[in-house]
Amino acid sequence: MKSSLIVTAAAINGCSAFNAFTQLKKILSIPTYDGPPPSRVNTESWLDVLEYDQPPTFDVLAKTIDFATRKSYEERNAFLADDYVFRGPIIGPITFSDVKNTQQGFNIVGAYPNLETRPFGFTVDPDNPYRCYWFERWEGTNTNSVKIGQIELPPTNEDVKLPTHIMSVHWTPEAKIKYSCLSSPLDRWEGTTKGAGAVFGLLVGAGMGSTSASVGDMALRFQQRLVHAIGGFGRNWSLEEDIPAWWKSKARGADPNDL
Known part of the structure; x- marks a missing residue:
């Protein structure tokens, strides 16, 4: 017309x-x-604490690439601030030590001894020079067992490829990471885990059934709180006394956003 x-x-x-x-x-x-x-649009946020008046005195891009390509917990731990927080779509807020304990509790790293996170596409946030994003596409072979409480999943010996997800880190002026975030899978049709990503994708690749894991899911929220109360399976979020005071949100795990 x-x-x-x-x-x-x-x-x-x-x-x-x-x-x-x-x-x-x-x-x-x-x-x-x-x-x-x-x-x-200039909107105030409780996460404005992660923005600073002065520009970085270090190369944020190079520093992030250095961090993302380190493979051991000990090497990565050296980059983190004392009040560091990790958050995923349905996991967190959680300290680095709890992330490590959770993954070791499932023996994820041991189950995939050749696991590669394959980081690529690094870019600095145009609105915050202290924040850097990149993609990851995890791949590995499940050659050892995975433990979920008393349950042990025998190795599938299958090559596993997860959907691509986005990572981001917020640096401090002291060149330490204060906050890191992992996104949901970008394309649920990619890979071999039926859309499951990160640790959940590795568990699916090890033989665990694929289940729905979405923000606000009541069954998932109940399950997370049950596991949190029982303990012994790793943590979906850190103990309240361990969560840094700057983290204002009271949403835990798969809870909907509260701020």
Whole structure:
């Protein structure tokens, strides 16, 4: 219909379709904007504590690549601030030591001795020079057993490829990581784990059935609190007394956002 209007107007006025469209915009009072692009919306957030007035005195991109390519807990631990917090879509807030204990409790690293996180596509946040994003696509072979409480899953000896997810880290002016975040899988059709990502994807690759794991799921929230109360399976979030004071959200695990 728009094309017909433009052609008709051009024939009547004896001008080009472009000029006709310009005249139609004036008649219909369609505003035009020739100035600079509008600035981003400035909204206050409790996470503004992760932004700083002074620019970084170190190369955030290079520092992040160095961190992301380290493989041992000990090496990565050296990059973390004392008040570090990790958060995933349905896990956290959690300290680094609890992340380590959770994964060791399932023997995830031992079950995939050749596990590679394959980081790529590093980029600094244009709105926060202290934040850096990158992609990861985990791959490995399940050659050892996985333990879930008293249950032991024998190795499948299958090559496992997880869907791609995004990681991000927030650095402090002292070049320490204060907060890191892991996203949900970007494409649930990618890989061999039926859309499950990160540790859940590795568990599916080791033979555990694929289950729904989404924010706000009541059954999942109940299960997480039960596991949290029983203990012995690793933690879905850290003990309240261990969570740094700067982390204001009271949402735990798969709880919906509260702030």
